[in-house]
């Protein structure tokens with residue numbers, strides 16, 4: 001059975017003292033079992049401190065982005081080598097806010113996914129459609145294409161380890177959630193696409209999260225769906241209490 005993966009994406013929120021306090025608040029309360037994995041996706045500057053604080057606990061620490069090169073003249077960027085060096089385990093790639101505001105493309109996402117695996121980081125790859133695309137009935141084609149491009153050139157073993165987050169853009173930070181059936185239908189389609197490019201055995205192993213206004217009140221229904229293996233959560237992951245409730249829902 002696939003484990004549930006709950007990742008809290010803090011985006012550009014919290015100063016260091018708040019970030020540290022969050023780990024102190026949750027670290028002894030995260031369920032200690034193989035059913036659920038809890039990940040905190042924090043701003044770069046907090047990562048060394050959070051990795052240190054989370055040592056020996058069940059909380060994993062993720063970056064929210066990275067460059068695909070190991071080093072070089074890329075002012076303001078952070079490389080996979082640097083993330084690995086400080087003990088980060090995961091990295092969010094292709095979040096819709098990166099695609100919209102920072103010119104992230106399917107091609108750069110693919111390069112970053114390769115770079116992540118080259119440095120033993122687990123990528124959490126975000127895909128999802130706009131409201132216009134959903135209304136034009138383009139969701140499955142678009143999301144399928146994003147998934148194929150993100151996974152291009154990976155080995156089957158790497159695909160099996162990739163976490164894919166289906167996040168309809170119209171549901172991010174808006175309070176609007178896709179119905180659990182609609183979310184599951186797209187997540188099942190993502191699994192079909194993974195099967196097409198690899199095999200049924202690999203597709204069955206891939207963790208597919210849903211993201212978009214997930215909160216304690218709707219997480220149970222979403223996680224009860226056949227193809228939703230966790231959640232990527234923005235707003236509701238900022239408070240330690242609600243993050244814990246989300247993780248407990250997956251346990």
Ligand code: PEP
Nearest residue numbers: 172173211212213234235
């Ligand atoms: C996100 O940041 O990926 C997200 C889904 O945000 P929210 O939960 O606030 O909609």
